[in-house]
Amino acid sequence: MEKKEKLNWTKKHLLGIEALSKEEILTILHQSTAFKSVLKRSIPKVPPLRGKTIAMLFCEPSTRTRSSFELAAKRLSADTLSVATSTSSFLKGETLKDTARNIEAMKVEMIVMRHGCSGAPHFLSQCVNASVINAGDGSHEHPTQALLDVFTIKEKVKKIEGLKVSIIGDIAHSRVARSNIFALTKLGAKVTVCGPKTLLPVGIEKTGAKVTSDLKEALEGADAINVLRIQLERQKEALFPTIREYTRTFGINAEVLRKYAKKEVLILHPGPINRGVELSQDVADSEFSVILDQVTNGVAVRMAVLFLLSLKK
Amino acid sequence: MEKKEKLNWTKKHLLGIEALSKEEILTILHQSTAFKSVLKRSIPKVPPLRGKTIAMLFCEPSTRTRSSFELAAKRLSADTLSVATSTSSFLKGETLKDTARNIEAMKVEMIVMRHGCSGAPHFLSQCVNASVINAGDGSHEHPTQALLDVFTIKEKVKKIEGLKVSIIGDIAHSRVARSNIFALTKLGAKVTVCGPKTLLPVGIEKTGAKVTSDLKEALEGADAINVLRIQLERQKEALFPTIREYTRTFGINAEVLRKYAKKEVLILHPGPINRGVELSQDVADSEFSVILDQVTNGVAVRMAVLFLLSLKK
């Protein structure tokens, strides 16, 4: 682990990638590399957060991200406390502000929050002294997902600067897409977002991302493709005609990759995969898929985030 | 922390305040002060319950009290085990006695129990060797809530003896009210309970509490006011006419406090607050509100209870 002095970290909360500088992102990635090597030890546990309690405030269902954060916390010797779940009565009849102040009053050191409303973790961070980590808020940001995506690409290609990375799917409703665009752009990658016109948000080009509904354009020359999960419930909202139609036009399979993409293109997916919908069986399991590396790196990246934020209390 | 010898603690279970002596209550409060200072350390964790397991047997939904007990357990280095929740199948097709004996057979050291039936923790304590802590049973007692309420008042006013403390709301169905009456009376406070006649239990004056349905009488000269949460479902049972009517007659707001109460009266509430119903927005957030101190003190008081009970095995 890096010495505290050298790290030069000043942030107390991780609310989104948009507010991070390139240097801060690189510090997190650097620290993640250190923790990834810890995870390979026979006793993959280090003491920096011993005696600290990290509250898990998951107001939307999530086993995947919650498990990853819990594992990261335990690998750092922290205790975790589940203060709310999507099925809990904690939030009933109580404003978010009251919830925030109650958690604050219990004197936990950090709060990992997932919430259906964009901006909820930002609001929480203004009410509490604890560090707040955004584990996904509405359609806004999912910063640790973007960090683990970028870490995974960098680990494989050795750089981010100058790469072409394409994000395919429901860009409009995706906090993963937004956080990825910020992270990749700040590190010098060229980002293309691609999906049905109804799933492309107005004004997204202001982020510096190129926007297209032509899969060929997105795939051509791409070094990495981040395939988003199709939320099947969006179809009911009539944002795309049928699943079959979506798969035919935007589904990533061996054929479209062979026709349009570079041979060694990386395939990312935030999981869980709808196999045969946004991603075909063979591509999900191909040698170019780094989907399971993303899961492994997620623990290391979240350890890095928890560790760095704990330096600034 | 106090030495074991000096503490002179003999109880094995905490089932209610009614069975505690004044000296025992004072010992818990004294120990709570010691643990409150632990919670201010940079590593707020102490080792007395290392290696011990505390089972959480919550047969009614509760995130707030459960979180506070879990945090208290972790701050004492205990492990916690969730053996049942309100949604668990643990209790199905099984008598409470069988549940008790099963938990006992797993050899946990302590059991924190919340149950919808009055007396359930008492019954549990007769079936097991483990220490049993009542975290709220039916309309009977909620001893740790009363202890943290009393601790909070004492912390602010420096004494309990001779104070006038008024409890406002649904006294008939409130375990919080009952435990508070016992704790405050034993420590020499004068307690007044106040609410609609339908929510005042018959015979409550035998506890030594003064009973009234006149808010003015309850507020006049009070040093602290404990505002109970209105259980909105009681209205369906026709125990009070409308929420609006309740708020107009018994709601605590700046105006009634200015008209009737002492200037520096403390405002307590067990949470979660129905803002604008039993307590107005401005009073809940005023300088006289100690509602968040109650939450903070809850962890210290529960540490004290767990610690003291662990001395008597």
Place this chain on the structure above:
Amino acid sequence: MEKKEKLNWTKKHLLGIEALSKEEILTILHQSTAFKSVLKRSIPKVPPLRGKTIAMLFCEPSTRTRSSFELAAKRLSADTLSVATSTSSFLKGETLKDTARNIEAMKVEMIVMRHGCSGAPHFLSQCVNASVINAGDGSHEHPTQALLDVFTIKEKVKKIEGLKVSIIGDIAHSRVARSNIFALTKLGAKVTVCGPKTLLPVGIEKTGAKVTSDLKEALEGADAINVLRIQLERQKEALFPTIREYTRTFGINAEVLRKYAKKEVLILHPGPINRGVELSQDVADSEFSVILDQVTNGVAVRMAVLFLLSLKK
């Protein structure tokens, strides 16, 4: 605890009793005795799994077995991580293989799995590097239950070889029955299974067990009787006429024991008991009932299993 060298343990997974040798079963029982003495210490915790994480993947509801495994893990100083529950969204829209690979990618050391499908833990073990422990799969096996049953009988009678053990109830759908038959037979006991003809699986006699629908035959000369829980939902499937009829014909009560059984016969039950259905009140609480010993021994046996599997990584 035994030294690693002496233990001579080679298995990485515990998927069922069928694949274990007599020597392996004896090693687990031997190790369980050592851990049972640990559980009697004032600090009942040992360090062998410190820093290791054990994922709990319970895809069917279970508080009883899950609590026992969690307690065993904590007593060995391991961390536990609940990666899925029967109500979790983890498995939605995802194949078991993807779930397996995701857990694997998070780099946990062991996975305790309960699943409604026979063979699911076996499949999981082929996808992951982590050790897999079967905590009950469909109607296939529940190996730790059989091990704790055998341990409990051996503890009381001092041997297994040559004993007559009868298993009464729904043999066809019982993973407990199957695992018990394997364990008892391998250790030299004579097993009789007894139940309504509709609940006796075709070909079960190939396991070496004697099959009967005559309770008298099952009870006569038996050293231990393992009374299975009647799954009341089986009646809807018309596999037996009425509960009352079942109780009259196969229910174990003081009268049938007096008429047919040896005086000092042991009574086992995997819990939770339907009192008055498969087992009468008085027999469940009699001096011959070892049902609560089973619960206590369950923690020791699961500690032994987790510890032994951790030796082979």
